[in-house]
Amino acid sequence: xxxxxxxxxxxxxxxxxxxxxxxxxxxxxxxxxxxxxxxxxxxxxxxxxxxxxxxxxxxxxxxxxxxxxxxxxxxxxxxxxxxxxxxxxxxxxxxxxxxxxxxxxxxxxxxxxxxxxxxxxxxxxxxxxxxxxxxxxxxxxxxxxxxxxxxxxxxxxxxxxxxxxxxxxxxxxxxxxxxxxxxxxxxxxxxxxxxxxxxxxxxxxxxxxxxxxxxxxxxxxxxxxxxxxxxxxxxxxxxxxxxxxxxxxxxxxxxxxxxxxxxxxxxxxxxxxxxxxxxxxxxxxxxxxxxxxxxxxxxxxxxxxxxxxxxxxxxxxx
Numbered sequence: 001x002x003x004x005x006x007x008x009x010x011x012x013x014x015x016x017x018x019x020x021x022x023x024x025x026x027x028x029x030x031x032x033x034x035x036x037x038x039x040x041x042x043x044x045x046x047x048x049x050x051x052x053x054x055x056x057x058x059x060x061x062x063x064x065x066x067x068x069x070x071x072x073x074x075x076x077x078x079x080x081x082x083x084x085x086x087x088x089x090x091x092x093x094x095x096x097x098x099x100x101x102x103x104x105x106x107x108x109x110x111x112x113x114x115x116x117x118x119x120x121x122x123x124x125x126x127x128x129x130x131x132x133x134x135x136x137x138x139x140x141x142x143x144x145x146x147x148x149x150x151x152x153x154x155x156x157x158x159x160x161x162x163x164x165x166x167x168x169x170x171x172x173x174x175x176x177x178x179x180x181x182x183x184x185x186x187x188x189x190x191x192x193x194x195x196x197x198x199x200x201x202x203x204x205x206x207x208x209x210x211x212x213x214x215x216x217x218x219x220x221x222x223x224x225x226x227x228x229x230x231x232x233x234x235x236x237x238x239x240x241x242x243x244x245x246x247x248x249x250x251x252x253x254x255x256x257x258x259x260x261x262x263x264x265x266x267x268x269x270x271x272x273x274x275x276x277x278x279x280x281x282x283x284x285x286x287x288x289x290x291x292x293x294x295x296x297x298x299x300x301x302x303x304x305x306x307x308x309x310x311x312x313x314x315x316x317x318x
Contacts, residue, residue, distance in 0.1 A: 088124025
């Protein structure tokens with residue numbers, strides 16, 4: 001039997017990308033959910049895959065998005081919590097702010113989908129001891145907000161380079177966006193957070209073992225803009241490393257993996273947005289076919305259920 005691995009999609013919306021980038025106009029909450037949701041659902045249905053969509057509460061709270069988000073639940077995909085306001089500086093929130101953030105998101109998602117969320121991913125991989133404390137108190141079973149990579153400062157520098165008009169105040173909020181260099185020393189394998197008398201499974205977003213460079217699909221598509229052969233070879237190498245390390249990966253999709261510059265002109269500055277959406281999906285399909293040769297691909301909840309009775313390492317929440 002193949003090891004169980006997981007796949008998720010962070011359903012960041014057009015406005016949330018614009019907000020994080022510091023662009024004007026995000027306050028009107030422009031959306032592309034009516035495009036990305038049916039497109040991604042059709043892609044997954046064709047491959048008989050059930051994954052986890054991490055959904056932003058603000059989107060679920062807006063009536064114009066209800067149909068698109070409900071389609072995800074109706075297709076039997078798991079719904080996860082991706083915060084309400086999608087602010088990558090979530091780690092700066094007080095406990096009271098976090099409780100409100102989680103409560104609003106949970107209620108909005110349950111009202112639309114009927115699902116009660118048990119899993120969380122922080123926007124921009126934002127995490128703190130207080131976030132974990134609130135998750136545990138609210139009965140969450142897993143978190144997957146950690147991205148073990150050394151190159152976070154480089155990604156953040158590139159992001160700021162592409163945001164020349166961002167004020168110093170806005171840059172200060174984003175100074176930990178994507179994490180820090182020391183995150184590369186974090187474990188790639190799942191473990192349990194011990195939070196008082198409660199525990200929470202942590203399923204890191206998988207990076208290349210040893211080297212800790214990203215292997216999520218946005219990064220692979222970025223490589224493909226230079227060389228498809230390089231991108232495919234890199235992913236095959238990553239899979240080989242994962243198999244040898246006895247690591248069951250948790251892989252990550254983003255909406256822009258299904259979109260191009262004609263779908264969201266405001267986001268053309270993002271890497272690989274010059275690659276046609278059809279080509280992106282063709283490449284992702286090939287990557288997933290390779291992945292399926294080694295692993296049984298499930299949603300994150302099933303991955304967490306499989307890990308529940310395992311003798312996972314324990315980390316204290318401090």
